[in-house]
Amino acid sequence: MTTTLPILGQTPALPADPSMLDDAARATVPGTPFGLYVHVPFCATRCGYCDFNTYTSDELGPGANRSEYAGTAIAELELAARVLGPELPTISTVFVGGGTPTLLPADDLVAVLDRARQLFPVADDVEVTTEANPESVTPASLATLRAGGFTRISLGMQSAAPHVLAVLDRRHTPGRAAEAAREARAAGFDHVNLDLIYGAPGESDADWDLSLQAVLDAPVDHVSAYALIVEQGTKLARRVARGELPMPDDDVLADRYEQADRVLRGAGLEWYEVSNWAADRAARCRHNELYWANAHWWGIGPGAHSHVGGLRWWNVKHPAAYATRLAAGEHPAADSERLTPADVALETVMLGLRLRDGLPLTALSDAGRARAAGAVVRGLLEPGPHDEGRAVLADRGRLLADGLVRELTD
Template identity: 80%
Template structure:
């Protein structure tokens, strides 16, 4: 790891090494804007997010749009004069829609003022179902947002309670209908499976609820119990049971069968879309090693093999920008081995898989063994690609480790 920013006096712009600029104007480029605010902290969450009580002075929600715009201006200054064309914008969190819709619109307007933007730009915001209304969704759509991703998680009230989610079971589906009525062509619902106490019938009801909504994309993630979270402490005290891996596998197969039958096909292990146009292009940008700039506290960026991340606390982040300094905490220049490893880790999870040439000699031998074990598709392997079978998707993480050791 190489630190390019002196910690005692951060400069205004990040000094990109010469190699990082090569091909910048030709490679896909996206912007991520992190909004770190949440109304309450969900018991399973370990993201860089803060409630009002946790923030303290210097990080007012009302001033956040202006702070993010200040970093956007630094980004344009750093990446110029030949600025890349923005193909995707993703506003995530936290809960971006805790900000007024006009604030999110102002951030997007500044993106358009500062950068060349593709005619077919994909602009996504994440949202909690209880934080959007028909009016706010209409404002976002009129501002140029094209996609909304709603955090549904479950349709079972007791599961939402374990996860500390605030919306009612039917609110996510109602919000999806409101988004469609506002003109959003692309609507995603996020689900979590494997919550302690969730039954197979609960999960089936959640999947049925999703399919009753006007969505063209579904994300479904196994619950990960992160150390230090309230959920982890409850499980450690014996208040809640830890979900068995076999149950998680069953839930995944149940989701895949249900979504496929409804015309949503997987294109990444945890993501299903109703055709190529419904895929999340911003996430595909991450998975294919393209370039992006992450705006916001704790946000990560990547340009031409250089990765960096911002200071985490919103007050420290805002303070640096107020002083005209870079908010970058540290940097890392990836070597060829690191980049090859990430290509395998991310590429193998995609429907298209990856060329066998991306693997080492040892990795290619192990890939042949994975074909024999039913984890990689034989026909794709014969054609020079490593593509997961249905069974392989259940063991994707272990297979990635095996192919990259």
């Protein structure tokens, strides 16, 4: 049974009719930054901490295996062009995530990008990113991706300590991530990011320092570092529940974050979002900045989320169900919501406050502005930007950002 959505109207037989995007949303399409997200749901193995919508089996039903996936993703891309037309937005960013996108042949990823270029206008300086596990790329595959238009790669390093990688169920060897970064640079990628996770059970201060130094020894201009979160339903959560592993310690996580910030800033990488550091403005991930600005994006793939003009929807999760809907000419969305003014206001604060550029105080209520003044006194917000009308997190405030968002929006 096909779910009826605001973007779909009442006629499942015509899922790509442009009139199904309502007038209020359609009016915002021209002139609003627009990005594509392409979700590749396949992984060779499931990491113990991961709760993303991923699948380890190649064969998940007709249309759901790796060999057919690029064609299925292109079918949704073609649907997106019909729904968003006739005045199509210009693609400013493309982000291929997962899962492990580079489990697909590089030619398949390039084919999806090529079809996007055929269907949509594309900015001359478009940023095109793929995520990758270090063991899933080779010099040859990286060269194909770069020649096909990919400009940026984000490699999942997580740690340089072998026992930490083992706890996280990562398959690559400690030095492979830096090696893959060097291969990406040699292939001509403009920007290279390494992802880190800190606070894993058994990780020591020395282990974390080793990981940070390994990052700095690689030719990267961007680093992401995230605290380990024990997500319910994961293998890691079950191990913690059984007492096999301890729950990450909040004080240790704070220490790790401060250590990362100190080391990365000392090497010339400045934070621009609470968990992200870049060598300069050009090295920032523009696709993520599009999310943080609550601009427009269409998410291709099972479980992918989209947002256009205050309408947000998300696709069915299972790759077989996703492929079946598209093969039948149906929209793959599972459900949707229209953001209320209160939702938009809350997300503006929640996302904007995490950014180095900060948040205009005018985005806060009178009560929120009063609390922001108090946060300056407590050392959570920078006094200079506050005097100029912006709420910008101080170093201590970054450690307490989530709580401060709640405080300023209650």
